[in-house]
Amino acid sequence: MIKKSRQRQAVKECLIGRYDHPTAEMVYLSVKNDYPNISLGTVYRNLSLLTELGEIQRISTGIGPDRFDGEIKPHCHFQCTRCKNVVDLSFMPDANFDAEANNGFEGQIESHQIQFFGLCEACK
Amino acid sequence: MIKKSRQRQAVKECLIGRYDHPTAEMVYLSVKNDYPNISLGTVYRNLSLLTELGEIQRISTGIGPDRFDGEIKPHCHFQCTRCKNVVDLSFMPDANFDAEANNGFEGQIESHQIQFFGLCEACK
DNA sequence: ATTAATAACAGTAATTATTACTAATTTTGT
DNA sequence: ACAAAATTAGTAATAATTACTGTTATTAAT
Numbered sequence: 333m334i335k336k337s338r339q340r341q342a343v344k345e346c347l348i349g350r351y352d353h354p355t356a357e358m359v360y361l362s363v364k365n366d367y368p369n370i371s372l373g374t375v376y377r378n379l380s381l382l383t384e385l386g387e388i389q390r391i392s393t394g395i396g397p398d399r400f401d402g403e404i405k406p407h408c409h410f411q412c413t414r415c416k417n418v419v420d421l422s423f424m425p426d427a428n429f430d431a432e433a434n435n436g437f438e439g440q441i442e443s444h445q446i447q448f449f450g451l452c453e454a455c456k
Numbered sequence: 457m458i459k460k461s462r463q464r465q466a467v468k469e470c471l472i473g474r475y476d477h478p479t480a481e482m483v484y485l486s487v488k489n490d491y492p493n494i495s496l497g498t499v500y501r502n503l504s505l506l507t508e509l510g511e512i513q514r515i516s517t518g519i520g521p522d523r524f525d526g527e528i529k530p531h532c533h534f535q536c537t538r539c540k541n542v543v544d545l546s547f548m549p550d551a552n553f554d555a556e557a558n559n560g561f562e563g564q565i566e567s568h569q570i571q572f573f574g575l576c577e578a579c580k
Numbered sequence: 581a582t583t584a585a586t587a588a589c590a591g592t593a594a595t596t597a598t599t600a601c602t603a604a605t606t607t608t609g610t
Numbered sequence: 611a612c613a614a615a616a617t618t619a620g621t622a623a624t625a626a627t628t629a630c631t632g633t634t635a636t637t638a639a640t
Binding site: 457459460461462479480481496497500501504520521522 | 596597598599600606607608
Binding site for chain 1: 514515516517518519522532534536537545546547549554556557559560561562563564565566567568569570571572573574575576577579580
């Protein structure tokens with residue numbers, strides 16, 4: 333049974349209306365302003381829990397630590413291989429992408445992640 | 457200047473004709489049969505180098521350690537969230553996926569990774 | 581409102597995955 | 611064969627994340 337907590341609420345609110353895809357460390361530093369005693373472990377635990385609950389999204393690019401995104405509507409991400417920043421892309425493949433990919437596959441596809449890499453405007 | 461080495465050759469050969477997307481640790485154990493003294497660091501270094509050279513592919517799913525793939529033709533991967541195994545999918549979005557995604561984006565897209573998640577046949 | 585049960589916490593230690601360092605070895609162009 | 615430099619094995623260090631533990635906060639039931 334899940335009990336609500338001020339810390340988890342703060343972690344989630346930190347991600348709302350924010351489009352810079354912060355790392356756990358960045359979320360920690362941000363939430364620390366309001367909750368100076370919050371521990372990094374609490375931030376990690378809540379980011380994972382919120383992700384499991386589907387309230388936020390985890391972005392694992394393989395370059396650097398995981399990022400988190402308060403926007404759960406499916407969308408693509410771009411990571412600059414030079415500055416490592418992650419930005420949203422407006423591009424979106426069609427809505428039944430999962431269903432199409434599941435065609436002829438015996439397992440059950442539930443979600444996907446699409447990441448693009450290259451150089452951002454500033455770095456190229 | 458890149459000099460060839462038996463170890464790097466062995467790492468690459470280990471991935472050829474292999475479709476289980478092994479981790480660095482798995483490659484290490486496998487190559488160890490032929491080169492009992494090879495060190496894990498050497499495997500990591502060569503996997504990274506081969507990836508940079510475009511001779512193999514790194515797969516970062518965010519669940520567990522990175523996987524490696526000797527098949528470099530673009531294709532999608534599926535990871536079972538239960539058993540963590542990674543398999544190839546036959547599904548492939550159209551060839552100019554990168555170009556399409558680059559439409560209206562100021563940066564330069566060079567590559568992409570598409571990963572699907574769910575339960576594999578055995579786990580569902 | 582108290583209380584009892586337990587989820588969540590802070591703080592810290594441990595683990596996992598990977599990279600960095602160094603002296604010795606291997607490769608390669610001359 | 612020789613010299614220069616890339617690569618190695620072995621080890622240490624780092625980065626990111628998870629696990630542990632005693633305390634605190636939340637919740638449901640009295």
